[in-house]
Amino acid sequence: MAPLPPPPEFMDDVTASLAPELLSEILLRLPPDEPGHLFRAALVCKEWLRAICDPGFLRRYRAFHGSPPLLGLLHRRQVLQGDPVRHLARTTAVPLFPDPTFRRALDCHHGRALLHASDDGWYLIVWDPVTGEQHRFMDDVTASLAPELLSEILLRLPPDEPGHLFRAALVCKEWLRAICDPGFLRRYRAFHGSPPLLGLLHRRQVLQGDPVRHLARTTAVPLFPDPTFRRALDCHHGRALLHASDDGWYLIVWDPVTGEQHRVPEPGIPWLIYTAAVFCAVSGCAHLDCHGGPFRVVFVATDDEDELVKASVYSSETGAWSKPAILDYGYQTWQERLQAITRGESYRTPYVQPRRGALVGDEIYFTLRNENAIIKYNWGMNCFSKIDPPIREVYDIALMEMENGSLGYACIQGSSLYVWSRKVNSEGAAEWVHCCVIELQKMIPVVNLIDEAFVVGSGEGVGVIFVSTGVGLFTIKLKSRCVKKVAEPEVYFSVLPYMSFYTPDRGTLLSLARTH
Known part of the structure; x- marks a missing residue:
């Protein structure tokens, strides 16, 4: 058998046979996400070292790859979460310079990191982890x-x-x-005028059961822990109204910002279905900082015994409830109701909707189940009246205080949001005026085409509507048409937004x- 031919000889300077332009094109394509590739390539031979160290090649390399690679990570936490480990976590094997001593990382942009440090006083450090360069700025710059x-x-x-x-x-x-x-x-x-949204409570209808008994925080503000309660009823003017029961039922007026709580007895109305409201009682208050001070509680219910709609108002100054006012809707006694049925008239018990009321001046508005009729309770005069809604064919609606101080009404028909305002005309009579129509089809996401959107609440005089879909809970600003998701999908009937400045x-x- 003939011997095998000797292997071909390769010279160590085989790379010298590559034209400089071809070598440059090859090196140009080394991926930047692991910068160690360039280090290792530069150690192959002198020709590759010269090629990689050439400033012109390095400019072309950066331009060719565009965005720079990730070399490390710093991060921040919210105020009450404490600071993370004070260290630039390397994501590659690149030999970055050691971290300077610092208390808090603030930012990283354009190859530099901004750090907050403190020795005898606070100062800022601008640090380049690649070159090790550092610049120190004293905090007393703010004194200028x-x-x-x-x-x-x-x-x-x-x-x-x-x-x-x-x-x-x-x-x-x-x-x-x-x-x-x-x-x-x-x-x-x-x-800033209108206070921001700090949290959400909500109510359901009687047969839907109660939701989780918790104020869902929408910001990182350190609100006080929730008291123990059975049902949330209202949020107005920096306070939440809660229904609780130990040996018996009672109301809690709670300020989540200050933690202040007031226990209020029930008004003595045997309730079947009910709603309530809490609000500031300071005359002339702009309601921008209503923490502390006197308040009122309005309780409205369908009496479980005589099926009449009754209301009473509580004053924190007197510590007493008013005598219950009764809504006159034509069938005050059982005899009148039987006579109406004998005549062939339709009679339905006027159940109060467990829906948040709209506070406008000295009056607060709620709805009845029958055709969403609106009842107006003047807490100053302790009297009732009834108002026809602008539309009767819808069920999921929200009453609201408009930005101009009038009563508003919002509902969804089809894929459109309709808003009315109740205004006084030139003859002195109040009438509903159509304000706006907003097409929701391209604004609010849905799970599928048959997924419906429902109006479930509003903000206090800020022109904000809450809409629920199978995707979640959203706010819509009537003026700007801005949409924001504020909570995950849930069974919502009446959203109780807790709005307050936190200073x-x-x-x-x-x-x-x-x-x-």
Whole structure:
């Protein structure tokens, strides 16, 4: 058998046979998501080292791949969650420079990391992990801002995430003093007008059972823990009204921001189906900071014994309920009802809907099950009246206080949201006026084409409607048409939005500052 031919000889400088342009094109295609490829390639031979270190090649390499690769991760937490590990977690084997000593990572952009550090005082570090370059900025840069300018800047922090005020107050002593100033807090609330949504409670109809007994937080604000209760009834003016029972039933007026609670006895109306409302009783109050102070509770129910609709109002100043007012709808006695049935007239018990009421001035409006008839209770005069709705063919509706202070009515027909407002005409009579129609088909997501959307509530005088679908709970701003998902799918009948400014006092902020 003939011997095998000797293997071909390859010279170590085989790479020298590659034209520089071809070598550059090959190296250009090394993936950037593992930068160690370039390191290893540069160690192959001198020609590859020269090619990779050429500034022109490096410019082409960055331009060719476009977006830079991920080399590491820093992260932040919310104020009350504490700080994470103070370290840039490497995601590749690239030999980045060691981390400087810092307290909190703030940002990463354009190859730099922004860190918050403290020795004897707070300062900022701008750090380049690739080159190791560091720049230190003292926190007293804020002292160069005139107090008036600082106030105007802080005034524009958005209230829909109250944690912004917390974080700003922890920057330095000047900012803490500015934010804790009562004058600034009054201006802040007046500047933004409507308070933000901090949480959600909701009610269901009698046969649907009660939902989870918990105020679902919609922000990271540290609200006080929920008291023990059986059913949520209302939220107005920074307070929540809850129904509770130990040995007997009673009401709780609760302020989730301050934790304040007031126990209120029931009004003595034997209820079958009922609703209620709580609101501030301070005359002339703008209701932007209604924490503490006197309040009223209105309780409306269909009496379980005589099937009459009755209402009573409680004053925290007197600690007593008013004498129940009775709605006159033509059939006050059982004899009158039997006579009506004998005449062939239709009679149905006027059950109060367990739906949130709309507070407009000294009057509060609720609905009855029969054709969604509206009842108006004037708590100042302790009297009832009845109002026809603008439309009778719908069931899922919401009464609301409009931004102009009038009574509003919202419902969905087909795929459109309809809104009416009750206004006084030139002759002094009140009438329903059609305000707007919003096509929801392309605004609110649904699970499938047969999935219906329902109106389940509104905000307090802010032009916001709550709509429920199989995808979740959404808010719609009537002016801007902005849609936002605020909760997951649930059985919603009447949403009770808890809206309030969260502007904590200096003591709370200082205690947070000591722990962070």
